[in-house]
Amino acid sequence: IEDAKAAGIQYVYDDGTFGAARFDGSAPVLGLFEASHMQYEADRSGEPSLAEMTEAAIKALQGNENGFFLTVEAGRVDHANHAGNLARVVRDGVAFAEAVARADELTDDADTLIIVTADHEHAIAFSGYAGRGSDILGLSMKIDPAGTKALNEPNMAQDGKPYTTVTYLNGGGSILTEDQDWTGTRPTVSQEEATDLDYVQQALIPLSSETHSGEDVAIYAKGPFAHLMGGTVEQNYIFHVMHHAATAE
Ligand SMILES: [Zn+2]
Numbered sequence: 001i002e003d004a005k006a007a008g009i010q011y012v013y014d015d016g017t018f019g020a021a022r023f024d025g026s027a028p029v030l031g032l033f034e035a036s037h038m039q040y041e042a043d044r045s046g047e048p049s050l051a052e053m054t055e056a057a058i059k060a061l062q063g064n065e066n067g068f069f070l071t072v073e074a075g076r077v078d079h080a081n082h083a084g085n086l087a088r089v090v091r092d093g094v095a096f097a098e099a100v101a102r103a104d105e106l107t108d109d110a111d112t113l114i115i116v117t118a119d120h121e122h123a124i125a126f127s128g129y130a131g132r133g134s135d136i137l138g139l140s141m142k143i144d145p146a147g148t149k150a151l152n153e154p155n156m157a158q159d160g161k162p163y164t165t166v167t168y169l170n171g172g173g174s175i176l177t178e179d180q181d182w183t184g185t186r187p188t189v190s191q192e193e194a195t196d197l198d199y200v201q202q203a204l205i206p207l208s209s210e211t212h213s214g215e216d217v218a219i220y221a222k223g224p225f226a227h228l229m230g231g232t233v234e235q236n237y238i239f240h241v242m243h244h245a246a247t248a249e
Helices: 002-006 014-018 050-061 077-082 087-104 234-247
Strands: 011-014 029-030 114-117 125-128 141-143 150-154 167-172 204-205 220-222
Touching: 011 014, 014 050, 029 050, 050 087, 077 087, 114 167, 114 234
Parallel strands: 011 029, 167 204
Antiparallel strands: 114 220, 125 167, 141 150
16 A cells, blocks of 8 residues: 555545545556455445446546456355345345446447456345245245235245245255254244345255356347357357457457
């Protein structure tokens, strides 16, 4: 940090210093807001949002006559999934969507390729015939006879207990626990418990941390050479599209 400051780099570490920095390309900015990962969006205090950092980075870079390359990662979606804590997953997912929207507003499709993707999926499942309008964080609710809206009556599993709209295949929320000799009796869950910020969704295989999975992930793209994205591709293909877009005459 001292070396950076001596070299004329602006050092920012909280909301205040971030707000006071110049993002006009006149001096580089080093932002270190935490000793490790930044806070979850649901808990964020004293730190800029992902959308705010995205805006600052674009404004600092877009004066470069040779263009720029920017990577923005919403890395804590992954951590909340590892914790099996869907409430924080979706809040960080919304923060990511807001960052993408801000990047889109600040750039021109005529000269900027935007690619949105993920580096892997998780052992997360959105299943169980939740009626339209069921809370994504809450219990899977029955659908009315016309099939148009969720009733305030949960779907019941064969053990006579409700289940949530989203569950995990593995992780800390496993219904099998050591104190039951890993045999397990599935705990019942109420709508109030399921929608709590700290609730850990039920899972099957007991693991201290929920895992990544091998599902294909989506690649969204717009701008120059976005047409090269489509179908099923290996991940290294993405690099070649970015490289082609950045070096094309
Ligand atoms: Zn991970």
